[in-house]
Amino acid sequence: MSGQSTAAIRREGLWSKAVYKFSRDRAGLVSLAIVSIYTIVALGAWGGLWATEWADVTGGKWMPVSSEHWFGTNIIGQDIFQRALFSTRTTFEVGFVVALLATAVGALLGAVAGFFSGSWIDEIALWMMGVLDSIPFYLFVAAIAFALQDNPYAMHVAMIATFWTTVARLVRGEVIKLKSLEYVEAAHAIGVPEIVIIFRHILPNTFHILLVQGTITFVAAIKSEVILSFLGLGVKEGMSWGLMISESTMEVMAGFFNNFLAASAFLFVLVMAFNMFSDALQDALDPKKV
Amino acid sequence: MRSILVVIMAVAIGACGGEGQQATQAAASTTGLKVYRHAMDQAPSTLDPVQASNVYANHVVVNAYDTLFSYKYLARPYALKPNLAVEMPEISDDELTYTIRIKQGVRFIDDPAFPDGKGRELIAEDFIYSIKRQFDPSQLPVGTWFWIERIVGLDAWKEAGSDYSIEVEGFRALDDYTIRIQLKRPYPQLLDTLTTGYSAIVPREAVEYYGKEFASHPVGSGPFKVIEYDTAKILFERNEHYRQEPVDIWYEGYDPETQAYTGVEVIHGRSPPFIDRLEIDFIGEDAARWSSFTKGNEVQYTVLPNEQVDQVLASKNPVTFKPEYAEKYHGYDVVEFGFVFNAFNMDHAEFGYREDPVENHRNKLLRCALIKAWDWPARSESFYFGLAKIYPGIIPPAVPEFDPDMSRDSVTRDVVEARRLLKEGGWTAENLPVFIFGGAAGIKNRLFFEQARSWFKEVGYPMEKMKLKQFATFGDLSKAWRNSELMYVSKGWGLDYPDAENTLQLFYGPNKTPGSNDANYLNPEYDALYEKSSVMRSSPERTRIYREMNQMIVDDCVAHTGLSRTRIFMWHKDVIALPDRQIVGGFFLKYVDLKTEDTIVEQIN
Numbered sequence: 001m002s003g004q005s006t007a008a009i010r011r012e013g014l015w016s017k018a019v020y021k022f023s024r025d026r027a028g029l030v031s032l033a034i035v036s037i038y039t040i041v042a043l044g045a046w047g048g049l050w051a052t053e054w055a056d057v058t059g060g061k062w063m064p065v066s067s068e069h070w071f072g073t074n075i076i077g078q079d080i081f082q083r084a085l086f087s088t089r090t091t092f093e094v095g096f097v098v099a100l101l102a103t104a105v106g107a108l109l110g111a112v113a114g115f116f117s118g119s120w121i122d123e124i125a126l127w128m129m130g131v132l133d134s135i136p137f138y139l140f141v142a143a144i145a146f147a148l149q150d151n152p153y154a155m156h157v158a159m160i161a162t163f164w165t166t167v168a169r170l171v172r173g174e175v176i177k178l179k180s181l182e183y184v185e186a187a188h189a190i191g192v193p194e195i196v197i198i199f200r201h202i203l204p205n206t207f208h209i210l211l212v213q214g215t216i217t218f219v220a221a222i223k224s225e226v227i228l229s230f231l232g233l234g235v236k237e238g239m240s241w242g243l244m245i246s247e248s249t250m251e252v253m254a255g256f257f258n259n260f261l262a263a264s265a266f267l268f269v270l271v272m273a274f275n276m277f278s279d280a281l282q283d284a285l286d287p288k289k290v
Numbered sequence: 291m292r293s294i295l296v297v298i299m300a301v302a303i304g305a306c307g308g309e310g311q312q313a314t315q316a317a318a319s320t321t322g323l324k325v326y327r328h329a330m331d332q333a334p335s336t337l338d339p340v341q342a343s344n345v346y347a348n349h350v351v352v353n354a355y356d357t358l359f360s361y362k363y364l365a366r367p368y369a370l371k372p373n374l375a376v377e378m379p380e381i382s383d384d385e386l387t388y389t390i391r392i393k394q395g396v397r398f399i400d401d402p403a404f405p406d407g408k409g410r411e412l413i414a415e416d417f418i419y420s421i422k423r424q425f426d427p428s429q430l431p432v433g434t435w436f437w438i439e440r441i442v443g444l445d446a447w448k449e450a451g452s453d454y455s456i457e458v459e460g461f462r463a464l465d466d467y468t469i470r471i472q473l474k475r476p477y478p479q480l481l482d483t484l485t486t487g488y489s490a491i492v493p494r495e496a497v498e499y500y501g502k503e504f505a506s507h508p509v510g511s512g513p514f515k516v517i518e519y520d521t522a523k524i525l526f527e528r529n530e531h532y533r534q535e536p537v538d539i540w541y542e543g544y545d546p547e548t549q550a551y552t553g554v555e556v557i558h559g560r561s562p563p564f565i566d567r568l569e570i571d572f573i574g575e576d577a578a579r580w581s582s583f584t585k586g587n588e589v590q591y592t593v594l595p596n597e598q599v600d601q602v603l604a605s606k607n608p609v610t611f612k613p614e615y616a617e618k619y620h621g622y623d624v625v626e627f628g629f630v631f632n633a634f635n636m637d638h639a640e641f642g643y644r645e646d647p648v649e650n651h652r653n654k655l656l657r658c659a660l661i662k663a664w665d666w667p668a669r670s671e672s673f674y675f676g677l678a679k680i681y682p683g684i685i686p687p688a689v690p691e692f693d694p695d696m697s698r699d700s701v702t703r704d705v706v707e708a709r710r711l712l713k714e715g716g717w718t719a720e721n722l723p724v725f726i727f728g729g730a731a732g733i734k735n736r737l738f739f740e741q742a743r744s745w746f747k748e749v750g751y752p753m754e755k756m757k758l759k760q761f762a763t764f765g766d767l768s769k770a771w772r773n774s775e776l777m778y779v780s781k782g783w784g785l786d787y788p789d790a791e792n793t794l795q796l797f798y799g800p801n802k803t804p805g806s807n808d809a810n811y812l813n814p815e816y817d818a819l820y821e822k823s824s825v826m827r828s829s830p831e832r833t834r835i836y837r838e839m840n841q842m843i844v845d846d847c848v849a850h851t852g853l854s855r856t857r858i859f860m861w862h863k864d865v866i867a868l869p870d871r872q873i874v875g876g877f878f879l880k881y882v883d884l885k886t887e888d889t890i891v892e893q894i895n
Binding site: 055056057061074075076077078146150232236237243246247249250251252253254255 | 576577580595597598599600601668671672673731732733734736737740741743744745747753757758759760762
């Protein structure tokens with residue numbers, strides 16, 4: 001009897017309920033499987049298990065699809081399939097770095113602003129968010145890329161500097177709500193320092209927001225990376241789907257579409273899967289949904 | 291009601307017309323003007339002759355301004371002719387004094403820069419002023435190298451502060467219509483330099499009146515005047531005061547056998563310009579330019595984009611169009627007057643000169659190995675669809691001094707030999723230097739780099755030691771070249787005049803950066819030969835010297851060179867022209883005519 005009640009209590013928790021709900025969401029599971037496959041592809045490329053010849057000229061110009069070149073070759077004879085695989089690594093590198101740091105910065109500043117809402121700290125944080133949000137994104141990236149010259153992380157810096165504001169606004173709102181709850185007042189009453197209240201008692205309770213927002217930022221980062229690389233402002237070294245699409249501008253006029261199709265398909269499937277995964281996660285973590 | 295009827299009639303008439311004739315007929319029927327729409331892949335960054343350093347600027351400058359000499363419209367090989375000059379100059383026996391008489395009654399266009407807004411007569415002093423600007427640092431000149439250390443007193447005038455009130459001994463206007471140039475030593479290419487945009491004649495009033503804005507406000511005496519200019523297009527109107535000089539197509543070098551298809555016979559005996567308006571659209575994207583060209587009622591000229599080669603051409607050698615294109619368009623193919631090459635910067639210790647003779651030799655072996663690793667045919671096939679000529683050295687096929695029998699070893703890939711040379715030099719993956727390529731931003735330059743990296747990797751150069759440094763603009767890249775910041779210089783060079791001296795000077799020691807010798811190649815023997823040949827007129831002896839210098843460049847493994855692209859110019863069949871922009875940009879534009887309905891009927895009959 002007591003064992004059953006313990007299990008019932010465990011199922012009532014936010015996370016166990018989320019796992020339960022997610023496991024019932026078919027679209028969510030399919031999207032998770034796709035994202036997992038992409039992750040394995042990225043890890044394999046990162047570990048040198050495959051796509052090791054992405055930079056080599058291994059064939060002739062614009063060779064058609066064959067058993068040797070699954071997606072054909074590009075204008076200088078590089079294998080398009082290998083380049084598409086290697087680009088997955090780039091995508092995940094950019095996505096993870098940007099999502100992780102933008103979410104962390106957003107969480108930190110959002111929590112502090114929310115906790116001290118109405119104070120000068122909140123004013124400054126809101127002013128910063130307002131200023132950054134008011135700058136057109138691609139103009140901002142171009143300015144940072146120019147300022148940082150050849151720095152391969154110029155794109156990352158620009159994205160983090162832009163994407164954290166959304167996270168911060170959401171976290172700020174949640175923290176304003178949480179800080180008026182009784183357990184926080186109790187912590188105040190027993191003399192727990194404010195910094196401990198913020199980071200030990202409030203911030204962990206915004207984690208479901210951070211998780212969902214992290215996946216959304218991940219998708220935004222990979223889409224932006226492709227666009228920026230296409231524009232020549234993104235990836236400096238390595239390969240990216242954006243660069244492949246950029247390459248295809250020299251090819252589609254001549255009737256060769258393999259580069260364009262391969263990069264677009266890889267990007268489309270990943271973005272769709274991540275969006276579906278993000279939706280499923282949001283549903284699973286939403287306590288209002290049954 | 292009446293206006294609706296007019297619109298309906300206009301639509302009906304338009305529907306009956308041929309696609310290729312829509313532009314002209316539409317222009318003629320709505321405005322009564324002959325309008326020719328030209329296209330270029332880039333906008334000029336300035337219209338000031340003192341900075342007219344590229345083909346884009348020259349397209350505008352030589353049409354808005356006058357030059358003393360020009361090239362004959364149709365003669366190939368190119369031949370000089372007087373333009374603003376009355377005749378070819380009188381040259382002293384020692385070839386040091388040139389006396390040039392200019393035409394009388396030539397006027398600058400009307401402009402607020404002049405009193406009462408009326409353009410005044412162009413006189414010899416205007417030419418003197420215009421060239422002096424190239425020696426005045428305040429004007430930010432870029433064409434000085436044409437005349438530096440060539441004209442008596444001009445360099446000293448610059449050193450003394452470029453005071454225009456001070457007369458230069460060797461560079462004077464004897465009267466309003468006579469110019470006297472005294473040279474320090476013979477300069478056989480002098481007249482060629484006086485065809486270029488750099489030498490275009492500007493009125494001092496306008497330069498002073500507009501200040502910096504003069505760069506976007508041309509005030510010249512050329513066949514056209516600029517009425518609108520922005521980054522998308524430039525619009526010219528016929529200069530109504532342009533001198534009446536009927537064209538003699540036979541004097542211009544007309545060859546009926548090869549040029550009859552252009553229809554240029556109809557301009558014989560008539561005075562240019564033949565069109566009322568000239569519009570040049572700057573369309574950077576090949577796809578957009580091609581689309582505009584094939585649309586029928588937009589631009590009437592384009593260079594065939596590489597990506598369209600397989601769609602448009604029936605054969606590449608010789609170049610022939612597929613019937614559907616031959617029916618609509620004229621074409622003209624020619625090996626470019628210039629070449630592309632990649633030079634090692636000899637000032638950088640990674641690949642260049644070293645004080646220690648042993649290290650110096652090792653670097654030479656490294657350069658030679660990388661030259662053997664280079665695959666020119668693959669470069670040509672990938673990016674130029676095989677429409678290019680590959681040859682050793684820096685004398686391109688377009689000039690008479692080209693040597694077709696030169697050994698092709700330096701342009702023949704040999705991976706085994708490349709590895710052997712690396713081994714001989716003691717080069718290993720561990721001690722090879724980091725190789726930084728430079729290029730302007732853009733996917734093409736990135737692919738250039740990736741292709742070269744792949745070739746070098748094949749002979750043992752570690753991939754992680756080869757990096758690409760991209761510059762936001764071509765201007766930034768040029769600046770890096772001038773400042774000798776890059777260890778490897780990849781560039782194209784368009785000939786300023788049809789003489790190999792123009793490419794050989796690219797490796798002449800005193801021209802080292804910030805001059806045109808970006809490779810910073812220093813070879814006293816080469817320099818001595820250059821100096822010796824630079825005062826010689828075309829002759830077998832000079833050709834022999836040129837070729838000897840060319841061989842030095844190859845033997846010293848200074849550069850991956852060379853490749854000259856085949857240019858295919860295409861234009862609508864209602865345009866009467868030979869639109870060859872190879873030399874001095876668009877000097878042909880003043881001869882462009884359009885078929886009117888009368889001439890079309892005449893031709894059909």
